[in-house]
Amino acid sequence: MATYLITGASRGIGLELTKQLLELPTSEVSKVFAVARNAETDAIKQLSQKYPDRLYPVSASVDNTASVQHAVEAVRAKLNGQSLDVLVNNAGISGETKGLIKDMELDQLTQILDVNVVGVQRVTAAFFPLLEQGTQKKIINVSSGLGSFAYAPHVVSMPSDAYNISKTALNMLTVRWAHQYAEAGFTIVSISPGWIKTDMGTAHADLSIEQGVAAVKKLILETGKEQNGKFLNIKVPKTDEMMFDYDGKEIPW
Template structure:
């Protein structure tokens, strides 16, 4: 029974990931720690209340180091001496600048949430991950952070988001290299363009599909994929027209 912690669980992909995990057999998925900055999400509250104790909510503001440290202590208690198997760094922000770089006035805020906070959370939970059997850390990224695909997404007016996710991918590689000898697996995964508040109703895929396909990768991964940047696989989307294809392959950096 593997244990999971998901950041940014109050809505969007984070909420869908927790919901999907809770739907899987308890023999496969044990304790699910859903973290969120606020505890006022009705959907997440309902998940917690109907999970027979499998899903537990921990307050965690990923941008606040004191909140991260306090959450790590609470999670340690909830795991009752056991380690954490999977950490999914999902919390993130996206900018929107209609004038591109000239209008980009929030790079520090976006970078802090999407990169620095991922480092701070991972760092704080390393002791629990070391005690876990799986030792897997997943960083939710995007193909918009790929240098190789920069031309494809030239028109997307989200410069700070692109910059921060490119940096997140390198952070993932740095962690993968440093902790490889300890049996860790660090992955960046692009979940696709999903119909969430962040992705909009015009997006390609329902958020539930993104969550399912992300977890397909997560639950099959291991040290052989350490440091990789992977795309989800959605049958029928492998060679789709347009900017986005979901072929399950490694994303070109």
């Protein structure tokens, strides 16, 4: 009966993950806290009506400390003495870098780092006391293969410099947390969800939202302490139409 908290839960991967987790029996997933800048969207309202005793929408912005602290208090109240077992840091933004990296706008880099890296630190630190009381003690940071140094030569032409840099920084943040809290029983990993057909991923992506998130969910459920501090890929059978491989193995840093 694990309790989950998912950021960026109003759309895309976060919304679909919330939906798929709630489809599991209560014996596996008892509560899901859907955190989003706007947690009152029609999609979340529909899920709330379907799962009124298991889904708890929470409005918060990961780039705002006061907002996150208010979210902690709201979640603590709804837990009513229960612990928080799994945190999925999914909220993130992208952005096209115009021209070469010398032309990258500093405001864009600052904004993306604030959401994709500082936001994860802000959320993780704020909810950590609740996670310490949990039985699973899992923190899942949704990264990207674009943050891999090893893959960098293969995606040099992609206009996503700021986004790539942010995901590389997120991976180091993951490793620092993982190493410092391994002895406390935590499992803290970065995962690449693959190229999924979302607003961010575009309609040209490799995987449907249902297929990609099903693989993400499976990875989250199966990840244990032996994976602590690792960068993990989802597992989806390769087809000729796919640009990338999803082999379920560790991704090189």
